[in-house]
Amino acid sequence: MITRIACHLPNTMLSNEQLAVLYPDWTAEKICEKTGIRERRVVAEGECASDLAYAAAAGLLAEEAANNADFLLFCTQTPDYTLPTTACILQHRLGLPTSCAALDFNLGCSGYIYGLSLANSLLQSGAANKVLLLTADTYSRLIHPMDKSTRTIFGDAGTATLLSKDSKARLHSFVLGSDGSGAEQLMVKTGGARHARADQPAASIDDSGNVHDPACLYMNGPEIFNFTIKAVPKLVQGVLEKAGLTLDQVDLVVFHQANAFMLEHLRRKLGIPPEKFMVHLEYCGNTVSSTIPLALEAALQTGRLRPGMKVLLAGFGVGYSWGGCILEWH
């Protein structure tokens, strides 16, 4: 089903050296050691998620005959506007025909897998012939500058994946899940309809010196890590069982690139050999729903993903939400 993947990172770079100036108890090397990230890209003033998605898609449309995509799916948690849906703006900006359906969906770390699942279902049902799946987020705009627990981790990015009935690359064995009991562990409390900023407490400083403002991204890293330890092994097992495969029969594993520490723990826990496991966040950070397509593009460019390979994809995080599937690349 997947025909092509294209990615775009914004121009502005935020290095560990720049962050270490702000957080004097951390060095650039310590940030890298703890997160596996050396630098991340962040949007400039006025640059939005749709700009990142547009840049990724424009590159792809220039190469492929994708101008007849009849379904556009846009995964973002940082839309340009509360309304209208950003996907409609992208349909127009990309010059896609007005017969193209377009919708946003709000998911983070699991979003790419959900997007693949939706696209796969649309193609298999005959509701669409060519789906353009876009992901983009600008978490940097949600992060308080003095919250090192999030600012060291997240980067901005956009990706575009073209899925077509004609492609030989197959997607199957989807397993999806959600558990809203973890909603508060990764959250921007205000900005939606539930809480007005004025009703919420003022910004506070935690014991590690991180500033928490209800208008900014809050992440309880250890709690989310504990969730992944429980959820991801079950997810991987579920996908393998559905596909009738063992882990040995999988050629490459691409997880959501949360941070290097979490990835390494999950890799060891599941017994995945390093050569079969993609780690791709050193120069882009955790880009939320864009991490998996970014890693797939890197795998293609470096020859780690080759025709005939079976790839296990898994995304997990904010929501809580998770999803996994098998990609047979051709």
Next chain:
Amino acid sequence: MSKAQFIEKLGAELGIAPAKLTDSALLKSFPAWDSMGRMAVVAMLDTELGFDLPPGGLQKCQTVGDLVSLVSVKLTP
């Protein structure tokens, strides 16, 4: 694993001398008890103890003693 061995492993994860990890020691008094430090402890509980940490379990721990009580089912007397 005995309590002493657990305290030793906790100290190794946080870079703190085990002698300082008394039952009454406040976890938040240690600079290493930050987000990444707590993640390292979650990993250690999983790998070394096979402990099924309940959601919110770590947040309820104020002292080293609270943490020891939390995982006591996995510690030998």
